[in-house]
Amino acid sequence: xxxxxxxxxxxxxxxxxxxxxxxxxxxxxxxxxxxxxxxxxxxxxxxxxxxxxxxxxxxxxxxxxxxxxxxxxxxxxxxxxxxxxxxxxxxxxxxxxxxxxxxxxxxxxxxxxxxxxxxxxxxxxxxxxxxxxxxxxxxxxxxxxxxxxxxxxxxxxxxxxxxxxxxxxxxxxxxxxxxxxxxxxxxxxxxxxxxxxxxxxxxxxxxxxxxxxxxxxxxxxxxxxxxxxxxxxxxxxxxxxxxxxxxxxxxxxxxxxxxxxxxxxxxxxxxxxxxxxxxxxxxxxxxxxxxxxxxxxxxxxxxxxxxxxxxxxxxxxxxxxxxxxxxxxxxxxxxxxxxxxxxxxxxxxxxxxxxxxxxxxxxxxxxxxxxxxxxxxxxxxxxxxxxxxxxxxxxxxxxxxxxxxxxxxxxxxxxxxxxxxxxxxxxxxxxxxxxxxxxxxxxxxxxxxxxxxxxxxxxxxxxxxxxxxxxxxxxxxxxxxxxxxxxxxxxxxxxxxxxxx
Amino acid sequence: xxxxxxxxxxxxxxxxxxxxxxxxxxxxxxxxxxxxxxxxxxxxxxxxxxxxxxxxxxxxxxxxxxxxxxxxxxxxxxxxxxxxxxxxxxxxxxxxxxxxxxxxxxxxxxxxxxxxxxxxxxxxxxxxxxxxxxxxxxxxxxxx
Numbered sequence: 001x002x003x004x005x006x007x008x009x010x011x012x013x014x015x016x017x018x019x020x021x022x023x024x025x026x027x028x029x030x031x032x033x034x035x036x037x038x039x040x041x042x043x044x045x046x047x048x049x050x051x052x053x054x055x056x057x058x059x060x061x062x063x064x065x066x067x068x069x070x071x072x073x074x075x076x077x078x079x080x081x082x083x084x085x086x087x088x089x090x091x092x093x094x095x096x097x098x099x100x101x102x103x104x105x106x107x108x109x110x111x112x113x114x115x116x117x118x119x120x121x122x123x124x125x126x127x128x129x130x131x132x133x134x135x136x137x138x139x140x141x142x143x144x145x146x147x148x149x150x151x152x153x154x155x156x157x158x159x160x161x162x163x164x165x166x167x168x169x170x171x172x173x174x175x176x177x178x179x180x181x182x183x184x185x186x187x188x189x190x191x192x193x194x195x196x197x198x199x200x201x202x203x204x205x206x207x208x209x210x211x212x213x214x215x216x217x218x219x220x221x222x223x224x225x226x227x228x229x230x231x232x233x234x235x236x237x238x239x240x241x242x243x244x245x246x247x248x249x250x251x252x253x254x255x256x257x258x259x260x261x262x263x264x265x266x267x268x269x270x271x272x273x274x275x276x277x278x279x280x281x282x283x284x285x286x287x288x289x290x291x292x293x294x295x296x297x298x299x300x301x302x303x304x305x306x307x308x309x310x311x312x313x314x315x316x317x318x319x320x321x322x323x324x325x326x327x328x329x330x331x332x333x334x335x336x337x338x339x340x341x342x343x344x345x346x347x348x349x350x351x352x353x354x355x356x357x358x359x360x361x362x363x364x365x366x367x368x369x370x371x372x373x374x375x376x377x378x379x380x381x382x383x384x385x386x387x388x389x390x391x392x393x394x395x396x397x398x399x400x401x402x403x404x405x406x407x408x409x410x411x412x413x414x415x416x417x418x419x420x421x422x423x424x425x426x427x428x429x430x431x432x433x434x435x436x437x438x439x440x441x442x443x444x445x446x447x448x449x450x451x452x453x454x455x456x457x458x459x460x461x462x463x464x465x466x467x468x469x470x471x472x473x474x475x476x477x478x479x480x481x482x483x484x485x486x487x488x489x490x491x492x493x494x495x496x497x498x499x500x501x
Numbered sequence: 502x503x504x505x506x507x508x509x510x511x512x513x514x515x516x517x518x519x520x521x522x523x524x525x526x527x528x529x530x531x532x533x534x535x536x537x538x539x540x541x542x543x544x545x546x547x548x549x550x551x552x553x554x555x556x557x558x559x560x561x562x563x564x565x566x567x568x569x570x571x572x573x574x575x576x577x578x579x580x581x582x583x584x585x586x587x588x589x590x591x592x593x594x595x596x597x598x599x600x601x602x603x604x605x606x607x608x609x610x611x612x613x614x615x616x617x618x619x620x621x622x623x624x625x626x627x628x629x630x631x632x633x634x635x636x637x638x639x640x641x642x643x644x645x
Contacts, residue, residue: 020532022516024520027514027516059515062532062533437513437635440636
């Protein structure tokens with residue numbers, strides 16, 4: 001065998017006093033890191049296979065295991081960092097495009113962490129959400145420009161179709177195929193209990209999940225997988241996916257090995273065939289073309305469903321959003337460059353797109369300047385990590401947030417970022433029945449409901465301390481935000497003042 | 502009565518229930534001290550065959566064959582329906598082991614029989630149920 005230049009990234013540290021040889025680690029590692037040698041009665045580890053998913057660590061009953069970053073190091077070089085060198089080795093080994101999963105892990109600025117929230121003191125009262133009503137419900141969709149009344153004073157404005165959410169958070173698109181049946185079931189059942197929506201992604205809707213239709217956003221992407229009339233009619237809204245934050249400008253590729261009987265039926269493609277989503281929609285080359293698809297979908301569903309257009313946050317996002325708002329779409333979803341993925345070329349994930357905070361601020365401002373902000377609702381995603389990120393997003397102008405990485409973390413994901421291998425030890429990003437069963441959807445649902453119930457409490461507390469009692473009153477209320485450590489240009493784009501101003 | 506039920510759909514075959522059972526019944530406070538270097542004799546065991554796994558423990562039958570066959574009166578059903586073993590009376594003839602249709606009775610080096618007593622002496626919720634990472638083992642009342 002030729003020399004393998006790759007250093008193992010992780011080290012398995014086993015406390016041999018604590019290890020009772022129960023072999024749970026061995027049975028639970030789909031990567032085959034652990035093994036037992038009966039001759040010596042010892043546990044062995046092959047750390048070259050370890051992806052640091054922490055499954056063994058979490059299941060070890062005596063806490064005998066630790067996975068550590070391997071400190072074996074190449075000579076330090078500020079230009080040729082170790083990872084850069086290892087990537088060169090990998091490509092020299094395989095000749096392939098480097099693949100990665102989940103969101104951009106590179107140290108780009110996280111603007112959420114440089115924005116602080118205001119609170120009421122002395123001259124304006126804060127509100128105690130435990131004693132006073134606090135509205136977290138939002139409606140997504142086109143809003144009328146004015147409200148008119150008939151001679152009896154009744155409102156006679158016809159409201160375009162809306163999506164009602166009990167909290168301004170939805171689970172963003174993850175296809176059945178990229179994630180497992182049990183992960184989808186957890187998301188669907190949790191969305192139903194929480195009164196929010198989850199999103200099918202571009203993989204179609206499994207027949208078992210049509211019953212959660214009122215909490216489902218059905219996606220129409222460039223591959224058109226699983227799209228037919230019943231599918232469009234099943235959802236609370238229809239989303240046209242133009243782009244994804246993790247890989248703007250390119251399509252998707254679900255390898256044939258993951259297209260088993262169920263996925264094949266759901267996607268309406270032959271079993272074992274690669275599911276390839278083209279980079280562009282082959283029928284969309286302009287806003288006018290987009291308008292045609294928006295109205296085709298509206299026509300197909302009798303104008304009863306709002307249509308979402310999802311785009312990745314890229315350089316001219318404000319102009320793009322302005323076009324979308326004029327295309328007849330009811331909702332614009334923008335996915336920032338830190339958004340996750342089940343597989344993307346590493347170079348694209350780590351170098352393409354822009355931060356969602358800047359994109360959101362720019363889009364909201366542009367739409368308001370043009371007087372068309374009420375034509376659309378704005379949903380943002382791409383690493384919304386906590387209730388405070390949600391609050392900041394709303395104050396910057398969002399109507400709601402999309403979360404996916406946070407949701408997967410709640411389901412047990414440990415962000416090992418190797419979804420593309422299909423060997424997810426947590427039963428999430430896999431189609432292997434042995435691994436899929438590791439995620440009991442009953443537990444999954446409970447954990448998702450817990451997460452968002454906690455966020456809801458926090459959202460209410462934070463609105464209360466600002467003296468605000470509804471999401472409506474917080475939306476676009478940038479006076480509630482201050483920047484720290486941001487330069488003039490960043491503050492200008494975010495439309496906020498610096499702390500102390 | 503509340504019994505231990507196993508849902509094969511969620512059983513991962515991790516065998517943690519066996520270790521939690523052995524630890525819980527060891528009377529020792531530290532798992533490492535209790536199980537390190539020992540051959541465990543759990544009262545629940547996981548049947549594995551390729552991709553099928555499920556844990557089996559005493560069913561606490563309505564009309565238990567083990568009690569019928571016990572030659573020393575060591576096995577009995579208490580007022581809650583739990584089939585229990587009196588180690589002072591057990592003579593280690595292992596007739597019950599032969600009779601149990603589920604293979605749920607075992608023995609250790611003390612040569613008396615061991616069986617699941619639903620952790621009655623260990624605080625109520627069976628250790629196998631508490632430690633199951635995927636809720637495959639549950640402790641509940643099911644209408645017959």
